[in-house]
Amino acid sequence: GPHTIHQYAPLDVPRYVAGFLEHWKPDLAVFAESEIWPNLIMQSAARGIPLALINARMTKRSFRRWRRLPGLAHPLFGRFTVVLAQNEALARRFSALGAPCTLSVGNLKVDAPAPPVDNAALERLRLALADRPLLMAASTHEGEDQVMAQAHRALAQSLPGLCTIIAPRHPERGGAITEMLKGQGLHVAQRSLGILPDRSSEAYVADTIGELGTLYKLAPVAFIGGSLVNRGGQNPIEAVRQGAVVLTGPHWQNFGDAYDALIRNRGAIVVHSAEEIAAAARQLITDQAELGSMRQRADAALSKISGALPATITALLRFLPNEEGLVRAS
Structure with missing residues (x-):
């Protein structure tokens, strides 16, 4: 829509991330599913930018790996302001890794519109x-x-x-x-x-x-x-x-x-x-x-099992200074 800008995320290298954040100055950073970029997460949090992980998921294998590295996992996942997980089991995994606020809201893909038909x-x-x-x-x-x-x-x-x-x-x-x-x-x-x-x-x-x-x-x-x-x-x-x-x-x-x-x-x-x-x-x-x-x-x-989309929008709106702007953009 007219209120949406597409911009590739920077390589997860400290100086590139710093330049990206300095240019865009986001009010909220939203990550999806299993996209965990340590430099982007840590630098965003250091600037006071709220961080949300939506439609969050993590395989059992990844969870086991992160649990072996608590000194890395807890400071990283602890930077998320909110984690909106696809189900209760996933919410518990993120909580165990240090995320302070995890909610189970369902899978956004269930609420996606039907694929287009030609x-x-x-x-x-x-x-x-x-x-x-x-x-x-x-x-x-x-x-x-x-x-x-x-x-x-x-x-x-x-x-x-x-x-x-x-x-x-x-x-x-x-x-x-x-x-x-x-x-x-x-x-x-x-x-x-x-x-x-x-x-x-x-x-x-x-x-x-x-x-x-x-x-x-x-x-x-x-x-x-x-x-x-x-x-x-x-x-x-x-x-x-x-x-x-x-x-x-x-x-x-x-x-x-x-x-x-x-x-x-x-x-x-x-x-x-x-x-x-x-x-x-x-x-x-x-x-x-x-x-x-x-x-x-x-x-x-x-x-x-639908309903993840309105729950996700409600959770994100409270972090934005201009809720009306997000509604228009969505």
Whole structure:
């Protein structure tokens, strides 16, 4: 907006940080998630600038490392005026490291708007695919694309015309994925080459950035990657917001609160193999009533853990001399 300025943060080197703070003279410094920059934190605190860590998270591994260094951790985390953690367990970790005021307010990503949909592109894909059954794999990591190819072959036996969409986490892998799928005898269309799927396409490699919202709107079922291989999982919230029912592998600790809520409320399905992906997708694609029920349960699950955004804004406003200015900027 007109009240927002983008400026890269300085390298965390004392003289660069000093110049940055002297130039901008901030009233409040806000850090997000696990971004801990010691020089920026210490110099900001020395200048009397309030420090907030929002949507705060820390892995168990990082916590163990920091606990071994109390002489470094406590002076550093003790400089934060407030830490707004994603859940109670994380709030306790930051408190144990010396943060004087920690609150559990939830995950800001739950309150994020649905990812954008390109309606023109969506219509082109719908026309090209002509009401064929669809299965999507989003944000896949190396090793998961082969599993999706196996799931496709198993599922295609009972769902003629199936097209599987693979959107890799790292688009630069698109060429290798396409070659792997072709090597398994599948007809493949590759998005980065400007090729739309047609009636002969069995797989569509969506190796571009910024189109997940459109693809989630298109496909009724989405496997979310980084979860069969242990990368901690990727964001399921965007899929739910656009109406795709979520399948996930067993490794989803990066988005634990969201997945806990979804799985507990039967709004997502945990799978461990190509066979389980195929079985779950078959049930959902062929049973529209169950597909609709899972969508409703997923929406309800995320609604129960929403609210981090207003809580975060309320907490930050009290540190600013001009609350009205922040409201306009937001």
